[in-house]
Amino acid sequence: MIFAPDCLADRRILVAGASSGLGRQVAIQMAECGAEVVLAGRNEARLAETLSAMAGTNHRIVLADLSSVDAADDLVKTTVAAVGPLHGVFYSAGESALAPVRTTKAQHLEQVFGAGLFGAFGVARAASRKGALCDGGSLVFMSSVSATRGRRGMAAYSAAKAGIGGLIRALAIELAPRSIRANAIAAGAVVTAMHDAFAGTVSEEMVGNYRDLHLLGFGRPEDIGHCAVFLMSDASRWITGQSLAVDGGYTAK
Numbered sequence: 001m002i003f004a005p006d007c008l009a010d011r012r013i014l015v016a017g018a019s020s021g022l023g024r025q026v027a028i029q030m031a032e033c034g035a036e037v038v039l040a041g042r043n044e045a046r047l048a049e050t051l052s053a054m055a056g057t058n059h060r061i062v063l064a065d066l067s068s069v070d071a072a073d074d075l076v077k078t079t080v081a082a083v084g085p086l087h088g089v090f091y092s093a094g095e096s097a098l099a100p101v102r103t104t105k106a107q108h109l110e111q112v113f114g115a116g117l118f119g120a121f122g123v124a125r126a127a128s129r130k131g132a133l134c135d136g137g138s139l140v141f142m143s144s145v146s147a148t149r150g151r152r153g154m155a156a157y158s159a160a161k162a163g164i165g166g167l168i169r170a171l172a173i174e175l176a177p178r179s180i181r182a183n184a185i186a187a188g189a190v191v192t193a194m195h196d197a198f199a200g201t202v203s204e205e206m207v208g209n210y211r212d213l214h215l216l217g218f219g220r221p222e223d224i225g226h227c228a229v230f231l232m233s234d235a236s237r238w239i240t241g242q243s244l245a246v247d248g249g250y251t252a253k
């Protein structure tokens with residue numbers, strides 16, 4: 001344990017996209033730090049797997065498809081009605097799909113923008129309403145190095161993640177009077193199911209070249225978990241409106 005085991009004690013935190021990858025790992029680490037966690041996603045069996053790996057017994061699962069603004073807004077509303085005002089939200093739901101701009105169809109954009117941007121916006125909208133988030137709360141959204149760096153085939157994903165950057169900056173200004181913070185984690189490549197899906201579509205050599213762009217190699221889910229716990233805790237009380245690079249040095253070049 002790097003953090004004090006009570007650094008998130010008595011905090012109710014919603015983790016959206018908790019059935020896999022980074023959301024799962026963050027939920028596990030937040031529970032280790034004493035938080036009461038609401039796990040949201042579409043796949044009940046995989047959410048239950050996350051739950052079974054968590055410390056403590058006061059967590060719960062909520063099923064939600066977050067591909068629209070209204071559905072994500074409803075998730076926050078029903079969660080708050082069930083457990084009371086939240087102290088934080090970690091938003092990790094999203095999909096990536098490779099396609100060059102030339103062949104990108106509306107359906108592809110809807111897939112990537114759905115949970116990746118519209119759902120994030122819906123959570124932000126609901127969390128902004130009085131009574132949804134406690135004063136002093138923290139909103140953390142998963143972004144990517146793709147928000148600020150171009151790569152072939154990543155236009156839709158990059159646009160969605162750049163949208164997260166815009167969202168958190170405006171949100172930070174709107175919520176500052178209540179000391180509610182809004183930040184993003186701009187991650188480099190972390191080995192998760194999403195990463196494996198990408199790696200499965202390209203050659204080993206390309207995966208190796210991509211790894212070499214990260215000065216410290218590919219990341220592990222707990223590298224993001226540590227940053228998420230920090231951003232959720234009082235240790236980051238003076239940080240808002242920022243996309244923190246957690247990318248093994250990818251953007252240093």
Ligand SMILES: NC(=O)c1ccc[n+]([C@@H]2O[C@H](COP(=O)([O-])OP(=O)(O)OC[C@H]3O[C@@H](n4cnc5c(N)ncnc54)[C@H](OP(=O)(O)O)[C@@H]3O)[C@@H](O)[C@H]2O)c1
Binds near residue numbers: 016042194
């Ligand atoms: N892994 C990386 O290298 C990396 C790097 C930079 C940024 N990120 C970002 O980090 C976030 C998490 O990535 P990951 O690697 O953990 O991916 P992952 O393992 O594929 O997990 C994605 C999560 O999003 C949920 N999700 C997707 N669409 C959803 C929808 N419509 N409604 C509700 N939940 C939905 C999935 O839940 P269900 O399918 O169970 O519903 C799953 O829990 C994403 O936003 C991704 O863009 C990842």
